[in-house]
Every structure is written in structure tokens, then in C-alpha cells.
Amino acid sequence: MAMPQNSTGENGFCFTQTLDFPHSSPAPGEARRTFGAGSRQEAGATPLSNGTASSGAPSPSDSCAEPLCSITPGEDETQFSEGIKYVSAEGEELACGWGGFTPGCLQLFNTSKGVLFFLCVASFLQGMTVNGFINTVITSIERRFDLRSYQSGLIASSYDIAACVCLTFVSYFGGNGHKPRWLGWGVLVMGLGSLLFSLPHFTTGQYEARSAAEVGMCGGNQSLPCDQVASSLSNYRFVFMLGQFLHGMGATPLYTLGVTYLDENVKTNYSPVYIAVFYTAAILGPAAGYLVGGMFLNIYTEIGREMDITPENTLWVGAWWIGFLGAGAASLLISIPILGYPQRLPGSQRYIVMRVSEAHQLKDGSHKKASDPDFGKTVKDLPRSVLLLLKNPTFVFLCLAGATEATLIAGMSTFGPKFLESQFSLSASEAATFFGYLVVPAGGGGTFLGGFLVNKFKLRCSGIIKLCLLCTVSSLLAIFIFFIHCPNMPMAGVTQMYEGSALPGGHLNLTAACNAECGCLQETYSPVCGSDDIMYYSPCHAGCKKVSENLRNGKKVYHECSCIEKTLLPGPGYAEAGKCTSSCAKRPLLLFFMFVVILFTFLSSIPALTATLRCVSDRQRSFALGIQWIVVRTLGGIPGPIAFGSMIDKSCLLWQDQCGEQGSCYVYQNSAMSRYTLIAGLVYKVLGTTFFLVACLLYKPPPSESAPSTTDASENGNCDLQEQKPSLPAEEDI
Numbered sequence: 001m002a003m004p005q006n007s008t009g010e011n012g013f014c015f016t017q018t019l020d021f022p023h024s025s026p027a028p029g030e031a032r033r034t035f036g037a038g039s040r041q042e043a044g045a046t047p048l049s050n051g052t053a054s055s056g057a058p059s060p061s062d063s064c065a066e067p068l069c070s071i072t073p074g075e076d077e078t079q080f081s082e083g084i085k086y087v088s089a090e091g092e093e094l095a096c097g098w099g100g101f102t103p104g105c106l107q108l109f110n111t112s113k114g115v116l117f118f119l120c121v122a123s124f125l126q127g128m129t130v131n132g133f134i135n136t137v138i139t140s141i142e143r144r145f146d147l148r149s150y151q152s153g154l155i156a157s158s159y160d161i162a163a164c165v166c167l168t169f170v171s172y173f174g175g176n177g178h179k180p181r182w183l184g185w186g187v188l189v190m191g192l193g194s195l196l197f198s199l200p201h202f203t204t205g206q207y208e209a210r211s212a213a214e215v216g217m218c219g220g221n222q223s224l225p226c227d228q229v230a231s232s233l234s235n236y237r238f239v240f241m242l243g244q245f246l247h248g249m250g251a252t253p254l255y256t257l258g259v260t261y262l263d264e265n266v267k268t269n270y271s272p273v274y275i276a277v278f279y280t281a282a283i284l285g286p287a288a289g290y291l292v293g294g295m296f297l298n299i300y301t302e303i304g305r306e307m308d309i310t311p312e313n314t315l316w317v318g319a320w321w322i323g324f325l326g327a328g329a330a331s332l333l334i335s336i337p338i339l340g341y342p343q344r345l346p347g348s349q350r351y352i353v354m355r356v357s358e359a360h361q362l363k364d365g366s367h368k369k370a371s372d373p374d375f376g377k378t379v380k381d382l383p384r385s386v387l388l389l390l391k392n393p394t395f396v397f398l399c400l401a402g403a404t405e406a407t408l409i410a411g412m413s414t415f416g417p418k419f420l421e422s423q424f425s426l427s428a429s430e431a432a433t434f435f436g437y438l439v440v441p442a443g444g445g446g447t448f449l450g451g452f453l454v455n456k457f458k459l460r461c462s463g464i465i466k467l468c469l470l471c472t473v474s475s476l477l478a479i480f481i482f483f484i485h486c487p488n489m490p491m492a493g494v495t496q497m498y499e500g501s502a503l504p505g506g507h508l509n510l511t512a513a514c515n516a517e518c519g520c521l522q523e524t525y526s527p528v529c530g531s532d533d534i535m536y537y538s539p540c541h542a543g544c545k546k547v548s549e550n551l552r553n554g555k556k557v558y559h560e561c562s563c564i565e566k567t568l569l570p571g572p573g574y575a576e577a578g579k580c581t582s583s584c585a586k587r588p589l590l591l592f593f594m595f596v597v598i599l600f601t602f603l604s605s606i607p608a609l610t611a612t613l614r615c616v617s618d619r620q621r622s623f624a625l626g627i628q629w630i631v632v633r634t635l636g637g638i639p640g641p642i643a644f645g646s647m648i649d650k651s652c653l654l655w656q657d658q659c660g661e662q663g664s665c666y667v668y669q670n671s672a673m674s675r676y677t678l679i680a681g682l683v684y685k686v687l688g689t690t691f692f693l694v695a696c697l698l699y700k701p702p703p704s705e706s707a708p709s710t711t712d713a714s715e716n717g718n719c720d721l722q723e724q725k726p727s728l729p730a731e732e733d734i
Helices: 060-065 104-109 112-136 138-145 149-175 179-203 233-251 257-264 268-296 322-339 366-371 379-390 393-423 428-456 461-483 587-603 605-614 618-637 639-650 670-698
Strands: 528-530 546-549 556-565 572-577 652-658 661-668
Touching (some): 104 112, 112 138, 112 149, 112 179, 112 233, 112 257, 112 268, 112 322, 112 393, 112 428, 138 149, 138 233, 149 179, 149 233, 149 257, 149 393, 149 618, 149 639, 179 233, 179 322, 257 268, 257 618, 268 428, 268 605, 379 393, 379 618, 393 428, 393 461, 393 587, 393 605, 393 618, 393 639, 393 661, 393 670, 428 461, 428 587, 428 605, 461 605, 461 670, 528 556, 587 605, 605 618, 618 639, 639 652, 639 661, 639 670, 661 670
Antiparallel strands (some): 528 572, 546 556, 556 572, 652 661
16 A cells, blocks of 8 residues: 655645554555554554655644555554554444444445435435424414514524534534434424424314405495404413424534534535535525415415415415425425434545644643543533633624624524515515525525635635625625615505595505495405505405406406596496505515625625634634534524514514404505615624624634745645545545
């Protein structure tokens, strides 16, 4: 077997910790080699090719310049002055399988690419369910179960509440335990949460949508008595919250232990790419959720039942529950292969010793405590671990910056479809599909591009933080687009008087001389678009007396509407079911800059995560991600949807009235909605920019990163091995 060639070009090799050479059966004519710090069993060493030993290297470049090791065939374990040991890993199970069942065909997937695939599927399902389906169906759930926006915001926040409760425990003990098992059980719990979330559809009675053709006509308007209309359906929000709580519990290991498991099992300079692919799947998940969820919303919630209303009707409730059934079943299936992975992948130990620490250097030198192999294995070390992270200002401000970004992401992902629905006068399914088209290229592309840039330019920790700062400033400038908005479509009795004069803000006047004798009730909301391009609360409020069906699009057409003036000929006009189509000229501009905001917001996500991993000690990576997620969710993910929901409620013009009880919002004031979005965006983007700037200024790299002796080493401070592929069959590259 030929010795690895030590390169002092782009990649060098250096180590500061114990090396193990696990025992394995060498192939004919060659010996397999694995580096790492896993098993510590004392046994005979694997025969390796001859060389010389080096020790006492004071800097990475010095160690890279020396030959690696010397050991002759049959030689017993040798202890060098730097603590390098050659041991076997007999007894440590590195095969893929479940218990004793480890068939050879499964070992094809026992690679970093294999685990990346299954983790990508899991993160895709998590994103599709939590950030896709739930945000897509939020309007339908509000309508079906009589919820207000702040209550649906609380449902969305339950996911983050669960994550905060579990993160410390999972990241601390899971980080030192069997990560794939934690991951597998987490995905399984997530699947159970999805199934539970769909349960209210099967435990409630059939949804009765009182169509406008039946109860909305002038003179024929009949409504259910109040004791029948009123219901306790809003109590089902607690079932939704429990389902979201299980989602949060299950996803907790995915974005802490999953990230570090990938990071530990690939080369350091490939790590940002692997993590970017992982997070890109998590971003494409919501996009798929918006698109597929929008398709399901075009199917009536009571499948197989004939209805005479269309998805454009505001009484329509789509089949919101189908996606959760499918995603739940898929999550249960994907948890099985994840549970079969070993604690570390074969051949992964070599990557551990290739790293050079970029951890922030504390003045008192206490950061060196985390390098102790026994540190963090007991509960006693938990307070000290937390203290070490809190004393790291770069880590703290990266967490705060992440929290500000998470607030906007959580708020906009929850209510983004509703924003588009109101601004462009779209149906719920159209708005969800529109938002999906924005998130696919902007969110997914930005996430992958962020990891690619870090790898392409070999950025060090300080350079990565500067990239995050640049992205945040760019999205801050783009967010000023919310100065503009699309005007509300005119609605008689809501945004203007029936004779065309403006209504005072907050006042409704749905009764006019043209519909006074119709006996219209406010409980029956079914907007129609008149031939005069004005929306009316219902056919009854438009004074319509006859109905027919448009054979071209299947929509109801109402005739003899006394409140609608015929444009060409004298006499009453007509109206078509659904909202009037918005012809807002600002739509392309608004969509473009929303795309830019989403792109640059997600562009900084992977660099920020990579900076977090690099500014802390190796042994604290899982725990650091756990603490960061707690801060991000506590200050961002949880209050984000609630704050945005309350803010959007303030811009409501027309509330649902159920016998005196306020329900969900029917019509929002577009100018107020844009104004509140702009204020929130500016506040949080300015805070995020400030936090990234402070993190960059306070970061203190290790001396080796800026030492002249490392100029020939890897630009990102990481040394690597240039190895001959034939002599290392177990090596896994990107």
C-alpha cells in the first residue's frame, strides 16, 4: 500500500488529537486504513506501510511537512510522544442494519452519500409538512374550525415550543450518544404528529357549506338558527397544537444531530456542501407543500360529495387533511432505514483528525476545557458547557442574528400565502401555489448557493460572517418594496358606499335601498363580482334574484341584481360568484422584490450555520446547535407567527359574524397589511445586520489561522489528505 502523499498546497494534513487505526482485514496486497478517535481497545495494530513518525508539531504547516507515521508489519501498539495510538476497533459495530440483521446489500448505503439521501428525505418531509402543508391550509382550517389568526398563529408556534422543550436534552445527550437512533425515533414521532394533525377531519361531522344559490338570493335568504350555527369546533385547535408539538419533538434531532452527524462523516471542506444539500431539501419541502397543498385545496374536504360551490367561493374548504396522512405514512417508513445506521460511518475517523480548530479564543483560555475527551459525557458538565458557549460572544451574536431572521421567516411563511391572497385578490389555493413558485427558486436556490459559496471561496470563519452580513444588508434594502401595495378591490358596504362614496375606516354599511327588502343576513358571506367590477358581500346584498351556471368555467352567474348598474343597457346588471380579479399593475414589482428578500434571507442560512459550527469546539458542536435553536425559536420562531397573526388581525376590515361572535377575517386592508409588514421587516433586518456586524468584530480566531506558516495550507484553515484512491477502498468523497 502506498503512503498518503502529504500536500502543502491547497490541502494539508494536521492533527491535535489521538489517532486510532481500527483493525480490519486487509485486502490482498494492501491494507485498509482508518483514522479516528472512536474505540479505545488495546490490541495489535494493523500492518501499515513503512514510513517515519513525526511528533511535537507546533503548527499545522509543520505537521503537514513531516511524514505521518512508521510502523512495521506485526509491530505491537506503539505510543508516541503526542499520544498517537494504533488500536483495533474490534467490537465496534460499523455495519448498517438492525441488531444482528446486517445484510450485505444494505452496506451499499452505509456511506455519507447514503445517509445524506435519507436525511434529505426526512428534512423534505418535515419541511413539506410543518412549513408547507400547515401554512397552506391555515385559511381553510380557520374557516372549517372557526379560528382566528392569532389562534392559528399559536398552532404554528406549538412546533417551536416543543423544540425548545426538547432541544437541550436531545442535543446534549444525543450529541454524545448514538445519533442515527435519535434521528430515526425523531422522524417516527414526527410521522405520528402528522397523522394526529389530520384526525379532526375524521372526528367531526360533515362540513356543510351553505351555498349562495340556496341561501344567498334576494328574497330567498334563509339561515340556520343561531343555536345550530354556533359550535365548539374551535376547541380542535388543541388537537392541532398537540400534532404540532409532536412535529417539534420529532424534528429536534434532525437539525442538530443530523447536521453534526454529516459534519463528522465527511471532509471539512465538503461539509458546507453536504449541509447545504440537506437544508436545500428542507427548503424544497415547504415549496412542494405549497404546490401539492394548493392542489389538494381544489378538492372539496368531503371527498365524493357533490357541491354547487367552487374553490373561489369563500365558503369552500378544501381537502386540507390529505397531505398530512401521506406525509405521516412516509415519515414512518423513512425512519426505518435511518434507525439502521451505525454510530459513525466506516472510514469517518480519518476526517476528524484533519480538522484545524477555528473556535473563538477566550481570554481566560477556558475554551480548552471542551477539548477534554471526557468532557460533556455526564450531566455535571452541562452547566459548564452552557457557560462556555455563553462566554463566546461570536456564538451569542450569531444566535441573536439567527433569531431575527427566524422571526421573519416564520411569520412570512405562515402568513405569506394570506398576504398574496389579499393583495392580489386570489383564492386560498391560488395564493398557496403562487407562494410555492416564489419559495422553490428563491429559498431552495439561496440555501444551496450559500453552502456552495463557502466551499468555492474556501472562506474562513470571519469571511463567512462577512458573507452573512452582506446578504442581510441586501435583503434589508429589498424589503423597502413593502412601501407599495395593491389597492383593495372595491367592495360595496365594506370599502365604499353603495353609491360609490368612501366609507369611514372600520365602519360597515351593507344595507342600501336596492337590497333593503331582501332580508340579507351578515352570517351568509359569499362574495360575488358584479358586472360593474365591484365586489358584493353576497348575491343577496347585490340584490340578485335569479341564478344560472356559466358553462365555460362552471361558476354561478346571478341575474337581475338591483344593486348593480348595467354598463351598456339600462336595467339591473349581473354578478359572477367569487372575488373580482385584481389588475394591480404593481404585482410584478412586488413579486420580484419578495423573491429578492427570500433569496438573500436564505442565502445567509448555511453560512451562518457553518460559522456556528466553526466558532465552537468540536465536542460542543451538537450542543451549540441545540442552544442556538433554543434561542432562535424562543426569540424568533415562537413569537414570529403570533406577532404576525396579531398584526394581520389589526388590518382586518371585515370579520366573520356568527350570531354576535367574532370569527375569522374575511377582508383585509391591503395598505395596512403592507405597512405592518414593512415595519416588522425593517426592525428585524436592522437588528440582524447589527448582530452579524458585532459577531464579526468580536470574533478572535486561533493564532494558527493567521500565522504565516499556514499560508501554504488550506485557505479555510483545514488540512486534508490527498490520498491514492486504489489504496483506500473505504474512502468516501463527495
